[in-house]
Every structure is written in C-alpha cells, then in structure tokens.
Amino acid sequence: MSKKLINKVEKSFISEFNTNPLMIFSPGRINLIGEHTDYNNGFVFPAAIDKGIVLAIEKSDNNYSKVISIDMHEELILNLKNLKKIKENTWKNYIIGVIAEILKKGKEFTNFNCVFAGNIPVGSGLSSSAALENSLALGCNELFNLGLSKRELIHISQKAEHNYVGVNCGIMDQYASMFGKQGHAIFLDCKTLNSELVPVHLTDYEVILVNSNVKHALAESGYNDRYAVCQKIIKLLNKPSLRAVSIEELNTLKAKISESDYKKGLYVLQENERVVACKNALKDNDIKSVGEILFQSHIGQSKMYDISCVELDFLVETAKENDSVIGSRMMGGGFGGCTINLVLKKDLQDFKTKVSTRYKEKFNKDCSIYKVKLGDGTRVIK
Ligand code: ADP
Ligand code: MG
Numbered sequence: 001m002s003k004k005l006i007n008k009v010e011k012s013f014i015s016e017f018n019t020n021p022l023m024i025f026s027p028g029r030i031n032l033i034g035e036h037t038d039y040n041n042g043f044v045f046p047a048a049i050d051k052g053i054v055l056a057i058e059k060s061d062n063n064y065s066k067v068i069s070i071d072m073h074e075e076l077i078l079n080l081k082n083l084k085k086i087k088e089n090t091w092k093n094y095i096i097g098v099i100a101e102i103l104k105k106g107k108e109f110t111n112f113n114c115v116f117a118g119n120i121p122v123g124s125g126l127s128s129s130a131a132l133e134n135s136l137a138l139g140c141n142e143l144f145n146l147g148l149s150k151r152e153l154i155h156i157s158q159k160a161e162h163n164y165v166g167v168n169c170g171i172m173d174q175y176a177s178m179f180g181k182q183g184h185a186i187f188l189d190c191k192t193l194n195s196e197l198v199p200v201h202l203t204d205y206e207v208i209l210v211n212s213n214v215k216h217a218l219a220e221s222g223y224n225d226r227y228a229v230c231q232k233i234i235k236l237l238n239k240p241s242l243r244a245v246s247i248e249e250l251n252t253l254k255a256k257i258s259e260s261d262y263k264k265g266l267y268v269l270q271e272n273e274r275v276v277a278c279k280n281a282l283k284d285n286d287i288k289s290v291g292e293i294l295f296q297s298h299i300g301q302s303k304m305y306d307i308s309c310v311e312l313d314f315l316v317e318t319a320k321e322n323d324s325v326i327g328s329r330m331m332g333g334g335f336g337g338c339t340i341n342l343v344l345k346k347d348l349q350d351f352k353t354k355v356s357t358r359y360k361e362k363f364n365k366d367c368s369i370y371k372v373k374l375g376d377g378t379r380v381i382k
Contacts, residue, residue: 001025005054005119006381012070013056013115021056021115022143023382026135027375028052028126029176030207030340031331032185032200032282032290033297034275036305038170040230040268041191041241043275046172047200048180049126050375055116055135057143062111067095070117080111085164094129097160098136102146105156109144121368123215125332129165130173133157134378138178142380150378151193154178167220168227180377187279191243198279200374202287205326205342210319210355211368212311215336222307223333226264233257233265242268260306267304271297291327291342295320298329298339307334311363315339318358322351 006023013021027048034044060066065078069091076092083100086092095114102109116135120128137153140146148156154174161169171190179186184197200207230242236253239245242265250265257265274293281289298316302308312330316339319328324347331340343351352369359367 001050001052001375001381002119005117009054009056009070009115009117010382012068012117013058013113016068016115017058017060017113019058021058021113022139022380024055024057024135024139024142024378025381026053026055026131026138026378027177027180028120028128028131029173029180030126030209030372030374031172031176032340033278033294033329034172034271035297035301035331035334036226036307037268037271037275038172038190039168039227040170041243042268042272044170044172044188044190045185045198045275045279046176046188047185047374048176048377049120050373051118051120051126052177053116053118053120053128053131053135054381055114055139057112057114057136057139059143060111060113065099065111065113067092067114068116070115080109091132093164094132094160095136097164098133098156099140100164101156101159102137102140102148105148105152107144107146107148109140109146112140112143114139121211123337124211125337126209127173127177127332129161129167130157130177131378133160134174134177138378138380150178168224176377178378180375182376183374185282185374187275191241196279198282200282201285202342203285204345205287205291206345206348207372208341208343208348208351209331209338209370209372210315210341211338211370212309212315212336212359213365213367214309214311216309218335222335226305226307229261229264230268233261243272245269263304264306267300271300274300287342288326291325294327294329294340294342301330301334305334309335311336311359312339314362315355315359315367318355319343319351322347322354324351
C-alpha cells in the first residue's frame with residue numbers, strides 16, 4: 001500500500017472539504033488460475049495485491065453528494081433521491097451503482113463527500129473496478145453504520161457492475177479484493193462462496209505480471225458473449241450452471257451446438273479441474289506442476305475459449321522459451337491486459353530484458369513488467 005497515494009488522497013480531500021475523512025484502502029487482485037469460471041459457479045484461485053484504490057469519505061450537510069476522481073480529473077454530483085445510470089462508459093457508473101444498490105437494500109443515509117485515486121493499471125485485468133466498488137461500499141458501511149456484512153458488500157459491488165456498468169461479472173474480483181490476506185491466495189468455490197486461504201510459497205520463483213498495454217475493443221462484448229454461450233449450454237441441458245455439468249453430459253450436445261460453443265463449454269469444465277489441481281500442487285510445494293497447469297490453462301483460454309489475442313499469445317510463447325519461466329498464461333477477462341508468469345528469482349532481470357525487447361520488436365509498443373506482492377483485503381486505514 002502506497003503511503004504517497006494515501007497522502008495525496010487525504011490532502012486533496014482536506015483542501016476541498018476542510019474536514020478529516022474516513023480513509024479506506026481496497027486492493028486489486030491477481031488470479032493464479034480459474035478464468036471465466038466464476039460466473040459458471042466454478043472454482044477460482046485469486047489473491048489481493050498491495051496496489052489498489054484509496055478512498056476518502058465524510059458526511060456532508062449539503063443537499064447533494066460530491067465525488068471527485070483525482071485520476072480522471074472529474075467530479076460527480078449526486079442526488080441520492082434520483083440515481084440514474086449515465087449512458088457513456090464512465091467511472092461514475094461504478095459510484096452510482098454502489099450507492100443505488102445500497103439504497104435498494106432499504107439502507108438510508110445522508111449526503112457525503114468523497115475523493116479517490118488508485119495505483120492499479122486500469123483495465124489490465126487487475127480489477128481496478130472491484131477495488132473501486134468495494135472501497136465505496138465499505139466506506140459507506142462504516143461511515144453510516146449500515147451494519148452490512150462484508151459478504152453483503154461484495155454482492156452490492158457485483159450488482160453495481162451488472163446493473164449500472166453492464167458487465168455480467170462473477171463474484172471473484174469483489175471477493176478477492178474484500179477478503180484477501182497477505183501472502184495468501186484464496187481458493188474460492190463460487191457456488192457456495194466457501195473459501196480456503198492457501199499460503200503462497202513459491203520457493204525460488206516469483207509472480208511476475210507482464211502488461212501487454214493493449215485492451216481490444218472486444219473486451220466487454222467478448223465477455224458478455226462468453227457468458228451467453230455458457231447460459232445457452234446450461235439451458236439446453238436444463239442445469240442450473242456449468243458446475244453441475246459433466247463432460248459426458250456436455251458431449252450429448254455435440255450435434256446440437258457449434259463446435260466452437262462446445263469447446264467453450266469444455267474449456268470451463270477443464271479449467272475447473274485445473275484450479276483444483278493447481279491448489280493441490282501449491283499445497284504440496286510442487287511448483288513445477290503449478291507452472292505446467294498455468295501453461296495448460298493458457299492453451300484453453302486461447303484455443304478453446306477464444307479470449308486471448310496476438311499480444312497475449314506472444315507474451316506466453318516468449319515466456320515459454322525462457323528456461324527460467326515455469327508457467328505463464330493470460331490473466332483476467334481477456335482480449336488484452338496482463339499475463340501472469342512464474343519466473344526464477346535469480347533470472348528476473350534477464351527475463352525482463354528479453355520479454356520487453358522482443359515485445360517492442362514485434363508490436364512496436366512497450367509492455368510493462370511488475371512484481372506483485374500479495375496483500376490484505378479492503379479495510380479502513382484511518
Ligand atoms: P479492470 O477491473 O480490469 O481494471 P475494468 O474495465 O473492469 O478493468 O474497470 C476499469 C474501470 O474502472 C475504468 O475504466 C474506470 O471507469 C474505473 N476505475 C478504475 N480505477 C479507477 C481510478 N483510479 N479512477 C477512476 N476510475 C477508475
Ligand atoms: Mg473489472
């Protein structure tokens with residue numbers, strides 16, 4: 001968590017509103033494995049990171065609420081009695097959504113002022129969106145003593161994204177951001193929301209993210225299209241979710257759906273199996289197997305679920321050519337964003353140089369490379 005970021009947000013709040021705010025930190029997340037399984041009631045294996053959103057909030061006597069985004073240099077004036085989604089794509093819908101969803105629960109509160117900023121690369125699959133939603137949800141809960149549990153808060157965040165942003169996200173991002181624990185990953189069953197904190201000891205290896213710094217226009221529609229394919233399959237099989245579908249049952253649809261839809265269904269079933277295998281390998285300190293499962297997962301995402309892109313495929317292929325990398329795959333919703341890599345600590349510099357040079361040669365564009373630290377979940381910091 002960055003002290004500089006906290007100071008910036010706090011100072012900016014005080015200079016704008018002349019009062020001391022309640023301060024919240026909410027992290028982004030990585031996902032070791034389990035992509036697009038969450039909205040299929042499957043398994044995921046994410047972890048909160050030490051980067052996120054810092055949000056300052058305090059009650060106001062005005063007859064409106066004011067929210068300032070430092071990073072976007074914009075402000076939002078809210079009338080709590082008349083909250084409507086804004087047509088354009090904007091951060092404001094995350095704010096409007098969270099407030100509207102809290103109000104739908106019959107919780108009442110007064111106007112407030114809020115300032116926030118973040119240090120997660122936005123739209124890179126590190127879930128800056130869930131960090132933003134959770135920071136505001138927890139901020140309101142604490143400031144107005146709403147008495148909502150953290151579980152209720154993450155559902156408020158998720159519904160905000162469904163109903164006000166238009167992304168049919170699962171619960172993984174909000175869960176990981178809220179319940180993360182330093183040095184641990186969360187094995188989460190998205191059907192029951194039962195979870196297990198697993199210590200991440202990677203011996204000689206380090207988790208390294210490579211950001212392709214691209215986000216293809218397909219990201220949002222592609223996500224919702226995949227969601228629709230999964231819904232179609234479960235309707236045909238009369239099942240509540242893909243979690244309840246076996247490979248044999250999916251095979252009965254072979255003649256009824258396109259090959260591409262069949263492969264998408266199969267990917268989800270196989271990815272669920274990989275998440276469980278990955279967790280077991282990590283617990284057994286079998287880091288080589290963890291890495292191999294990540295490579296397999298990427299093949300599924302690229303060749304079956306069709307959510308990769310040339311840049312991500314190139315980054316994974318380039319990583320694979322290095323003996324110091326034992327696992328690599330695209331991470332997040334797809335069509336851009338980051339790859340996650342397990343890289344031998346002593347060869348880190350060499351890996352960075354190779355990958356960034358080759359990426360630049362190929363796409364005439366820079367990639368960004370970060371080491372991630374696994375951190376605690378959404379919390380009050382002041
Ligand atoms: P991801 O969650 O992978 O970062 P999303 O597209 O789901 O990508 O969410 C990114 C959106 O969240 C941004 O376009 C913006 O609307 C909002 N957002 C995230 N971080 C910030 C921030 N620091 N300031 C303002 N808006 C933010
Ligand atoms: Mg997001």
